Amino acid sequence: MDTWRFLVLASAAAAVLVWHWHLTQADFKTWIRHLTRTTRAWWKGDADLSPMAMRVEEELCRVRLSMFLTFLRLFIRPVMVLMLVSVVELVREPSFCCGGWLFTLSLIVVCYGVVVNNQLPCKSLHSFHAFFSIINMVATISSGCGSKDDFLGRFGMVIGAQVLHGILFPAGAMTVVYSVLHTVLYIWATAQVHGKSGLNLWLLVFHIAFQTLVCNVVPFLLEFTLRECISASFQSKDSDSLISGFRQMLKGICDGELLVDSKFRISGSAPCLQRLLASKEEFAGRSFRELIDGKEAQEKFDGFLLPAVQEDDMKDDRSNEGAPRCLRVPLKAPSGQVVPVDVFHVTLPRFLYGEKATYHLLALTEDVDSRMQLEADPTSPNDPASLEALPNSLLASRHSPAASASSTETQLECYDELAEMTLLLNASTELLDIEEAHLRFVRHGNEPEVRMGMPTLKRFARPLDWAGIDGTLRRYARQVRKASARGQEAVEKKALPPLVLRLPGETRKHLLARSLTISSPFERKGSQEPIYLYLHMMDFQGPARPTLRSLEGLDEAAAVAPEERAQSVQTEHNIGEARRPSHLPAAGTVHRRRSEKKSVDASMFLKASPRIGGGKTLTYLVSASLADLV
Known part of the structure; x- marks a missing residue:
């Protein structure tokens, strides 16, 4: 081979190697x-x-x-x-x-x-x-x-x-x-x-x-x-775990959550809608917009979702930042009742469940103060007969300050007439249906009062307390079930910490019970028979009032007007350790902001009268099958 040919081939080979290295050096x-x-x-x-x-x-x-x-x-x-x-x-x-x-x-x-x-x-x-x-x-x-x-x-x-x-x-x-x-x-x-x-x-x-x-x-x-x-x-499993935990947390702080597709059709089951609208209908596949009452409210809802729809059309994959957007909409139940709810909206990342459409997560919170319950209001101008049938003292008790209060306020109230309450709850159902109720009242005054009951134990409990109540009842029910399966005697009753429950018919008023016990004295005849539990509550009165202390050189008790001292109420963070003021107020209600995260002692609303022997009691009979305590 000639020298010049060798040089040409060598140069070409070197150029090819350099070009190849330039292309593949990153991979190498x-x-x-x-x-x-x-x-x-x-x-x-x-x-x-x-x-x-x-x-x-x-x-x-x-x-x-x-x-x-x-x-x-x-x-x-x-x-x-x-x-x-x-x-x-x-x-x-x-x-x-x-x-x-x-x-x-x-x-x-x-x-x-x-x-x-x-x-x-x-x-x-x-x-x-x-x-x-x-x-x-x-x-x-x-x-x-x-x-x-x-x-x-x-x-x-x-x-x-x-x-x-x-x-x-x-x-x-x-x-x-x-x-x-x-x-x-x-x-x-x-x-x-x-x-x-x-x-x-x-x-x-x-x-x-x-x-x-x-x-x-x-x-x-x-x-x-x-x-x-x-x-x-692993990343997918972690994301599913986070989403599952987030949706479970929503159930504790909201009344429910919905997963809707890009056309806002409900995906999967919707137990929260069944509970809010008091309906047994399966809402899977139904448009959420159809549940909104009124054309004007539907148009307002469309405007609320318009930014999310525009982002979906533009295929914007930017992550959501900040607090979710919120809108109050009226939902119409099959019975005709209108249920106002606050809807919080979050757009989920694309390609959920392998689909190209964007899914949306809606959290629902019922505004109980705005719920239209005309049939339960005896002061309605459309029912003059009810005004004549009820005494003025009774009508006065029905004018609750909560009617004009915002939805961020709550109140705690106690009734002297309530002595005992017994509820039979079926734990084989989802929300512990109340099958039987026994209430005993002892009158201590001449002014009558009207109170209403609630259908399930979850409606009695506060949202943030429900997880603890649910877990305690389930654990005790499992003990009863195992003891019954082994043919053992009934499980001994168990003492529980103090508990705050909603009053029947009063969605923003709560009752504080200091002494609680749970038991199951019933014999089960078969493994399919529901488990019934007694939830017995006592001691609705507070401890003895503490002695006021005065600062050195100052008489703070004398510096406060008597009528102001009679209206003052002391609260503290731990339920069950609330203090009583120096002068007991008359029976009534006290409103507190929910953001303060404090509980008011039930004894502050009891009249200044001697204690009832043995203390007032409240008993719930709870059926605790493990599948349906949610």
Whole structure:
């Protein structure tokens, strides 16, 4: 070859190599970093890994181990056939090649018998990788000592086994080492069988390309893909857990939540709507807009959702920041009653449940002060007969300050006439339906009062207290169920901490009970029979009033006007430790802002009269099946 031609070819080759390096240097560096990281992790263990990385490594190891054991169970049958063929060949024509193959196949069968029924640690995969690579090399050496007629078939099986090693075992630095050793043995075996005439440039190119692309790139690519899939799976599970916990929390601070699609059709069940609208209808697939009362309110709701719809059309994937938007809308129940609710709206990320449409999360909070209950209002001008039938003192008691108060206010009230209350609750239902009620009143004054009951125990409890009440009743019900299943006697009654419950018919008034006990004196005749519990409450009066202390040199008691002292009320954070003022006020109500997070003692609203012997009591009979206490 002329010198100038050599220079041209060398320059062209150098230019091609430079251009190729310019295109692939980023990928080459990435693979080097990945190889270094996996080798360091294998050598040092999981000490330097983050919790998420350790979680991924553990799951990846578990998947690899499952793949290996599954393939070994499937591969053992072809191995047994190959063993029989090797035995026949060894008996017919003994040789080192047949003996070597029979020995390697026997080792595989022994390995199967050792690991198939044992629990293997994940770290053992590297040992098995080395074990099977050595077996493959022994088979290659045995093939090099065989005949030319059998070499091609045996050589193909050895190459196929090496490919399987790259798929089944983790990729690392040892993968490259095993590839180099196999390449040397393949070339040596070919030279032993075919002589020097079998060695040429294309054989070397084939082995280099095969070892690089198939035996190294494929294992590392598979390792990277499995790792990314496992990481994505964990992130998806974590997101589902957060969403599930968030929706469960909404049930405690709101009256319910709804998941709606891009057309605002309700997805899944809607128990909150069934409870708010007092309906048994399944609202799945129904448009939330159809439930809004009045065309004007529907148009206002459309304007409220317009920004979210525009973002959906523009495929805006920006994350939501700040507080959710809120709108008060009137919902119309099948009975015709209008239920005002506050709707909080949040747009969820795209591609939820694999769909391209955007989903929306709505939280609903009922405005109980604005609920239209004309039939329950005896002072309604549309019912003049009711005004004549009730005395003025009774009508005065019906004019609650809550009618003009905002929805952020609450009140605590106690009634002297209430002595005992017993409720029979069925815990086989979702909200503990009240099947029986027993109330006993003792009159201490001449002014009559009217109070109404509630249908479920959850309607009595405050939203933030319901989780604790629910858990306590469920645990006690499980004890009763287990004792009944074992044929034991009734579980002894259990004392509970003080409890604040809503008064029947008074959604913003609460009653404080200082003494609570729970028991189940009933005998169950069958496992399907509901579990009934007695929830007995007593002591609705507060402790003795403390003595006022005066500052040194100042008489603060005298500095306060008597009428102001009679109207003052002291509160404290812990329910059950409220103090009484120096002068007891007349029976009435006190309004407090919900943001103050304080409870008012029920004794502050009792009239100044001696205690009733034994204390006033309130008893709930609760049916506590475990499935429906929500």
